[in-house]
Amino acid sequence: MSEQFQVLHPSVQSTSKTEQVSPPLPDLNGKVIGELWNWAFRGDETFPMIEEELKAIYPDIKFVSYQTFGNFHDPTHEAEMMAALPGKLKEEGVDAVIVGNGCCGTCSPAVARGVVLVEKQHIPAVGMLCTGFPTMARQIMSSAGYPDARIVEYPHPIALDSVEEVRKNIREIVVPKIIELLTKPVKSTARKSRRREPGFGDVIFEGTNEQVQEYFYEKRWSDGLPIVPPTMEKVNEFLKFTDRDPNEVIGVMEPSMGSCTVWKVAVNGVMAGCRPEYFPLLLAIAEIMVTPEFSVKDSGATPGWEAMIMLNGPIRDDLKFNYGIGHQRPERMANVTVGRFYRLMLRNVAGFQIGSTDMSSHGQMFRPVIPENDQVCEEIGFKTVAELQGFAKGENVVSIVSGRVCSDPAQTNGATAEQHLDYLTDWATRMCEPYETMRHYDNNHVLFLSPVVAKLLAEQGYTKESIAKYILTHAKVTAEYFELNASRFNHWKPYSLKEMVEKGEFGPEWYESDDPKRMVPLFGPEAKILIIVVGDPTRNRSQFFRSNYTMAKLTSKAIKLPENWDEMIGK
Numbered sequence: 001m002s003e004q005f006q007v008l009h010p011s012v013q014s015t016s017k018t019e020q021v022s023p024p025l026p027d028l029n030g031k032v033i034g035e036l037w038n039w040a041f042r043g044d045e046t047f048p049m050i051e052e053e054l055k056a057i058y059p060d061i062k063f064v065s066y067q068t069f070g071n072f073h074d075p076t077h078e079a080e081m082m083a084a085l086p087g088k089l090k091e092e093g094v095d096a097v098i099v100g101n102g103c104c105g106t107c108s109p110a111v112a113r114g115v116v117l118v119e120k121q122h123i124p125a126v127g128m129l130c131t132g133f134p135t136m137a138r139q140i141m142s143s144a145g146y147p148d149a150r151i152v153e154y155p156h157p158i159a160l161d162s163v164e165e166v167r168k169n170i171r172e173i174v175v176p177k178i179i180e181l182l183t184k185p186v187k188s189t190a191r192k193s194r195r196r197e198p199g200f201g202d203v204i205f206e207g208t209n210e211q212v213q214e215y216f217y218e219k220r221w222s223d224g225l226p227i228v229p230p231t232m233e234k235v236n237e238f239l240k241f242t243d244r245d246p247n248e249v250i251g252v253m254e255p256s257m258g259s260c261t262v263w264k265v266a267v268n269g270v271m272a273g274c275r276p277e278y279f280p281l282l283l284a285i286a287e288i289m290v291t292p293e294f295s296v297k298d299s300g301a302t303p304g305w306e307a308m309i310m311l312n313g314p315i316r317d318d319l320k321f322n323y324g325i326g327h328q329r330p331e332r333m334a335n336v337t338v339g340r341f342y343r344l345m346l347r348n349v350a351g352f353q354i355g356s357t358d359m360s361s362h363g364q365m366f367r368p369v370i371p372e373n374d375q376v377c378e379e380i381g382f383k384t385v386a387e388l389q390g391f392a393k394g395e396n397v398v399s400i401v402s403g404r405v406c407s408d409p410a411q412t413n414g415a416t417a418e419q420h421l422d423y424l425t426d427w428a429t430r431m432c433e434p435y436e437t438m439r440h441y442d443n444n445h446v447l448f449l450s451p452v453v454a455k456l457l458a459e460q461g462y463t464k465e466s467i468a469k470y471i472l473t474h475a476k477v478t479a480e481y482f483e484l485n486a487s488r489f490n491h492w493k494p495y496s497l498k499e500m501v502e503k504g505e506f507g508p509e510w511y512e513s514d515d516p517k518r519m520v521p522l523f524g525p526e527a528k529i530l531i532i533v534v535g536d537p538t539r540n541r542s543q544f545f546r547s548n549y550t551m552a553k554l555t556s557k558a559i560k561l562p563e564n565w566d567e568m569i570g571k
Contacts (some may be wrong), residue, residue, distance in 0.1 A: 251290025
């Protein structure tokens with residue numbers, strides 16, 4: 001008889017209480033309609049069109065412009081703006097709210113969160129989303145406790161429509177649906193009660209290895225690869241490496257709104273193929289994932305970024321991580337399984353499922369861990385990533401930031417530092433675009449710096465900080481290209497660097513003449529480059545990674561080891 005496995009539950013259920021949406025309005029005439037815009041996908045065009053159509057039907061209707069409330073999807077000010085929103089709605093006497101526009105994997109969740117927040121004030125709200133994204137919004141709203149929240153679907157990718165097509169769709173489809181949703185009762189689909197989430201030690205399935213694999217795959221708890229069956233015995237082996245209570249809630253993850261507990265971390269670590277001694281690192285990763293500033297809620301973004309998990313400290317060697325040749329190859333167990341663990345946590349605890357909450361246009365495979373060569377950093381006087389993040393030398397630290405796309409492993413040559421830096425700058429210029437600067441994106445790009453190149457640069461007086469500054473200040477494009485790229489990402493509205501400088505948006509270096517071929521800075525003051533010394537210690541190949549806005553903002557956590565760590569790992 002084949003071996004039987006009694007396996008534990010890897011996923012979570014929402015902790016949110018199910019609520020009914022606010023009652024509809026009897027009529028929109030004379031009512032005050034608030035507008036919430038996430039500053040994306042042509043809201044500056046669609047809201048005036050909606051106003052015009054509604055006023056033609058309801059002459060006494062009033063509107064409070066999105067300008068009054070501000071951008072509720074600006075990560076820098078989102079928390080502050082959302083905290084102030086309830087008071088603003090009351091102050092303006094708002095009767096209902098239209099929230100838009102959701103046409104990507106982060107702006108759609110923003111619309112969903114906006115609708116939920118308004119509904120919590122007992123004000124009816126309707127969110128506008130483009131084709132392909134209502135499913136995402138509904139799942140997020142349901143997890144937040146509002147399964148019946150109102151949604152109107154714009155029937156096309158709005159970025160592709162002409163102004164005339166947008167106006168036609170607003171008039172014939174969007175506005176009639178808004179009226180229907182705000183003035184007619186919403187049929188409740190909410191279940192009366194949720195099933196109890198299996199607790200620590202509860203067996204959810206028993207079967208052979210093949211049966212467990214099929215069961216987890218059908219439940220969408222695996223990543224398509226075979227998993228290690230998460231039995232109580234294996235989970236207990238992990239728990240030996242912490243004194244924390246298995247039921248301790250580390251935090252709540254969006255969009256699932258489920259509790260991330262110590263034992264859920266262990267279950268997903270087992271499934272990923274991690275060794276029990278990796279558990280302190282896995283817990284630190286989970287602590288990063290629940291950190292609000294890290295913004296795990298934006299992991300379903302359409303660019304399909306992946307987490308870049310960087311590691312410093314003696315734990316690298318204790319757990320046999322590879323930080324030399326081929327460190328991003330699928331071979332070394334520590335590098336690969338910990339990277340896979342992060343992706344399983346996104347799926348099972350944060351709640352990201354492809355096609356609903358994960359709307360990555362193309363996607364990437366999960367990335368193995370990137371351990372820094374701390375020894376080389378010590379030798380040449382470079383600060384490690386952990387030290388740059390404020391931790392002490394030699395401390396065990398994990399850091400995570402988003403990685404959107406990477407360059408060729410660029411071969412730099414020459415005896416002078418600048419020969420290498422100029423080519424790295426050239427790659428950074430190819431990888432990044434002016435529209436990010438136009439929108440003042442707070443990017444944190446990453447450079448894998450070859451140890452041998454790092455040594456050459458250090459010998460000639462460079463530090464990580466000065467290398468980053470060199471690239472950021474020397475990366476330039478023509479003014480003509482900057483304005484073309486900016487207008488392309490602003491729905492082809494004319495963009496003028498001269499006007500931006502006059503408004504104080506940019507410094508004078510962006511407008512020194514009217515020559516369209518003049519060179520202007522590519523990066524704004526918000527951009528940063530994080531340098532990690534890693535890779536083949538004998539080859540002069542480095543690699544540049546473009547990050548994804550403030551999604552997975554660079555966040556670091558110390559790794560807490562058991563007191564008898566050395567004894568436990570046989571050191």
